[in-house]
Amino acid sequence: MQRGKILQPDTQRIAAAIDALEPYMVRTLSDFVAAQSPSGAEQPAARYIEQAWRELGLAPERILLDDAALKALPLYACPCGPDDGRYNLLARHVPAAPGGRSVLFNGHIDVVPTGPAAMWSRPPYEPAVVDGWLYGRGSGDMKAGIVCAMAAYKALLDMGLRPAGTVGFNAVLNEEDTGAGTLATLNALSRATARARLEDFDAVIIPEPFGEAMLRAQVGVCWMFVDLTGKPAHVAYMGSGVNPIEAGIAVMADLKELEAQWNAPEHRHPAFADQPHPINFNLGRIEGGEWNSSVPCTCTLGIRFSFYPDMTPEAARDIVAARVRATVARLNPALTVQLRWQGQFAPGCEFDLDAPAMRALAAAHEKATGQAPAKLACTATTDARHFRLMTDLPVTCYGPEARNIHGIDESVSIASMKRVATAMAQFIVDWCGVAPAPR
Numbered sequence: 001m002q003r004g005k006i007l008q009p010d011t012q013r014i015a016a017a018i019d020a021l022e023p024y025m026v027r028t029l030s031d032f033v034a035a036q037s038p039s040g041a042e043q044p045a046a047r048y049i050e051q052a053w054r055e056l057g058l059a060p061e062r063i064l065l066d067d068a069a070l071k072a073l074p075l076y077a078c079p080c081g082p083d084d085g086r087y088n089l090l091a092r093h094v095p096a097a098p099g100g101r102s103v104l105f106n107g108h109i110d111v112v113p114t115g116p117a118a119m120w121s122r123p124p125y126e127p128a129v130v131d132g133w134l135y136g137r138g139s140g141d142m143k144a145g146i147v148c149a150m151a152a153y154k155a156l157l158d159m160g161l162r163p164a165g166t167v168g169f170n171a172v173l174n175e176e177d178t179g180a181g182t183l184a185t186l187n188a189l190s191r192a193t194a195r196a197r198l199e200d201f202d203a204v205i206i207p208e209p210f211g212e213a214m215l216r217a218q219v220g221v222c223w224m225f226v227d228l229t230g231k232p233a234h235v236a237y238m239g240s241g242v243n244p245i246e247a248g249i250a251v252m253a254d255l256k257e258l259e260a261q262w263n264a265p266e267h268r269h270p271a272f273a274d275q276p277h278p279i280n281f282n283l284g285r286i287e288g289g290e291w292n293s294s295v296p297c298t299c300t301l302g303i304r305f306s307f308y309p310d311m312t313p314e315a316a317r318d319i320v321a322a323r324v325r326a327t328v329a330r331l332n333p334a335l336t337v338q339l340r341w342q343g344q345f346a347p348g349c350e351f352d353l354d355a356p357a358m359r360a361l362a363a364a365h366e367k368a369t370g371q372a373p374a375k376l377a378c379t380a381t382t383d384a385r386h387f388r389l390m391t392d393l394p395v396t397c398y399g400p401e402a403r404n405i406h407g408i409d410e411s412v413s414i415a416s417m418k419r420v421a422t423a424m425a426q427f428i429v430d431w432c433g434v435a436p437a438p439r
């Protein structure tokens with residue numbers, strides 16, 4: 001080796017360093033999953049990750065969630081709960097000498113509700129490894145991806161190397177309901193209220209569990225609450241009442257017709273031409289009624305719907321709202337309906353995977369796995385939209401294979417985590433460069 005020249009580690013050496021970190025990855029992910037963090041109450045996981053990053057030699061700073069400061073921003077969505085003093089965590093490795101290119105790993109620490117614990121094979125917050133899969137709520141979506149990025153960084157440290165560019169880690173709240181967490185960090189980065197700056201970063205990777213594919217497009221997503229009021233009556237005189245729950249069922253049946261129209265091949269956005277059913281209208285919650293023998297007073301539907309990147313959330317909202325109002329008017333003039341727009345209000349978008357950083361990530365994946373990564377058009381939203389629509393930074397999602405996310409017995413493949421961590425470390429080597437650790 002020449003004086004002053006660093007021998008770049010080859011992929012085999014990186015993979016071996018990641019392999020040695022399997023116990024670290026399993027332990028870290030298990031503790032991270034056990035630190036319960038449903039959207040709106042993520043503090044246990046935030047405290048856990050703050051400590052885990054300190055152990056990597058990083059100095060995480062807290063980015064406070066402040067709804068009032070986000071209201072004027074373009075991707076703002078009305079929150080489903082209070083700020084409650086909650087915070088994102090932002091940390092970065094800063095190189096000894098400036099010069100290398102940089103990357104930000106952005107991941108959400110919030111998770112969706114578990115559903116009845118009795119439906120799980122084992123308690124959802126007591127992680128366990130079975131046949132190479134780590135089980136628990138949030139294991140796949142997306143605590144594993146955050147752990148992959150940590151392992152990639154740690155592997156380089158363990159090899160006596162330091163990234164030659166900035167490597168950032170951003171752990172955010174509320175990805176599952178509004179995207180407010182990533183919005184808060186972007187706001188802090190661009191308004192210089194964080195120690196880091198937006199200019200510190202050249203590329204963004206969001207390690208969502210998309211089976212080692214790179215995200216090339218995602219749908220837009222809105223949440224809508226439909227509050228229906230009817231006319232209560234004794235069931236003996238049912239004809240004198242108006243049933244808002246039955247009206248809610250009719251509203252949803254009509255929206256399913258709109259869903260079918262948007263999914264029709266002739267209406268597909270080209271990025272989603274290969275998806276069998278890209279647009280999903282989901283009745284996720286229903287509340288209402290008081291008594292089996294009473295025509296109910298009220299019904300509330302919690303609906304999530306999606307739309308293509310060539311439609312704005314405002315346009316999608318107006319179309320859906322008009323359908324809901326028309327159905328209710330057609331059913332019975334005694335019904336009243338109010339629509340609340342709380343939660344996701346996210347435009348769809350496409351991502352430029354030909355940007356140099358994205359090509360470098362694809363090449364790193366190929367070195368780690370022997371295959372070019374698949375390119376995914378996602379039928380859900382991700383925080384990648386914030387970087388795509390509010391900054392010039394190239395961004396994609398790239399993370400491990402998971403099963404049953406948002407379902408029962410969620411799990412993530414440990415072998416896939418190691419491949420992703422290897423590719424991430426390789427990406428840091430290729431994109432940021434590495435230098436020997438100072439003696």
Ligand SMILES: [Zn+2]
Binds near residue numbers: 108141142175208
């Ligand atoms: Zn996710």
